[in-house]
Structures are given as C-alpha cells and as structure tokens.
Amino acid sequence: ELANEVEGWIAGKREKEARYDVMRMSASDLRSRLCVQIRQLASSAQFMVELPPIQGLLESVGKDADEFATWRERLTTILLAVARSKPNVSGLSYSQYEDDRILELARIERSLHDISNIRSLPQSRLRKGVANTFHKIVMQQFPGEGEIDFDCTTAGSVRIVCGVPVFDAQTEEPFGLVCAEAEIGNLVRPELELINTEQTVYLVDMQDGILYAHHAGAGKKGLPANEVIDSWDDIASSLRDEDEYLDPNREIYATQLSLPNRRGGIRIVFQAKH
Secondary structure: OHHHHHHHHHHHHHHHHHHHHHHHHHHHHHHHHHHHHHHHHHHHHHHHHOOHHHHHHHHHOOOOHHHHHHHHHHHHHHHHHHHHHOOOOOEEEEEEEEOOEEEEEEEEEEOOOOOOOEEEOOHHHOOEEEOOHHHHHHHOOOOOOOEEEEEOOOOOOOEEEEEEEEEOOOOOOEEEEEEEEEEHHHHHHHHHHHHOOOOEEEEEOOOOEEEEEEOOOOOOOOOEHHHOOOOHHHHHHHHHHOOEEEOOOOOEEEEEEEOOOOOOEEEEEEEOOO
C-alpha cells in the first residue's frame, strides 16, 4: 500500500511538472507573439510618416482650406485602408504639435464593439489640448524612430500606442507626430486562442497595474496586481533581476517583455486554475 501511494505521488508530481513546462512554453510563446505584434504596430506608425498627404497637410495648415481638405481626405483614405488590412489596429492619427499643445488633423477609429466598423472622425471630434509626457517624448525622437507607451484615456480599453515624429521637409524642424494604437485585448486574445491555454493570464504594467486579464472574470483590469495575483511581491522582485519567475509550487509562471526604447515593459503571468 505504501509503495502504491509513493508511486501515485511520484506520478502526480511528474504530471504537475509536465503541466508546468507547458505553461512555461505557452508564456514564452505569448511573449514572442506580442513582441511581433508591437513591432508591427511600430512599423505602421513609421509607414505613415512617409505618406505624401502627411507633408501636404503640413504645408496647407492655416493657409488654404480647400487644399487642406483635399490632403486630409487623401490621408484618411489611406489610413482607412491600413486599418482594414490590420485588424488589431484600433486607431491611427496625425497631429500637429505647437507650444506644448496637440491638435489632431486626422484620425480614424475602430469600434470597440464591432471591429469591422472603422470610421474617420469629423473635425469636431478630433482631440486637442495640452500635450502629455508621451507626446513630448515622441517629439524628442530622431526621424523615423518611435516611442511606445500605454494609453488608458479611451473609456473601456487600454491601448498600446506607438508615436513617431513628423518633420517639415522644408525647414527640417519637427512639426507633429503620427500614432498607431492597438487595444491590448485585441492583440492578446487571438494569440491566446492559438496557444489554447487553460490558465488564467494577466498582463501587468511596470507600475503593478493589471492591463489585461484572461479567464479571470470581469473587474480585474486596472486593479493593483498584489490584490489579484498570488505571490505578486515575490514575482515582481524576481522579474527585476531575472527574465522569469519560477514558482516552487508549480502554480504560477511569469516572464516579461521589454518595450523598445523604454525601460518599462509588460509582465506576463500565467496562473494555474484552482
């Protein structure tokens, strides 16, 4: 009887180790897939900078209303085509930056509820106001280089945003910026479906706030990670020094993805269902 119990315990331990290895591989796979998605988002923003209507709008701002409207329509048409070809893109915009203020010249948005619904916003709905820290950092970048950050200002969503500065071709001075945005759930859900994981998955920012929760029920997003994730203090401490967190109980695995040109990143946490 004792031998049978020992054999059963060993078998259970081996099974648990095997499940943990699968969890570890799934988290590493998700990290790689998210890295590709974010790089593609950055490529979309860099592509926008090279569009002819970008300079056309720049040269017509405040000068010729008809010419401005023509260039804006041309840019909007291209941005709509870009968004339709990239279903994970939530928004594309082009803004003027002047005296620490932002004025959007064109923006297209994808509906949160119907991803096939993509529309150009009328000028009355375009954003304007004081530039935030992200805008200022983008404007300090070299031509063609982008900055990536999170945006929580859109109700009901957390977005990853990539901004690239736009320079006046004549004066070679910075004029504004283009931004490509992706709702983080739209990036993660298709990848998790491909991985087909049964674990609870959390994405956590570097300020320990939950960006996204999968299989965890509603109401988790935005909460502090230490209120939701078991052993979070140990996980965060480990990730400051290592690339991954290995749980001695084989219940939780964590790794992280560093964002390009930033010291921050995304912590990816897989937790076995109880």
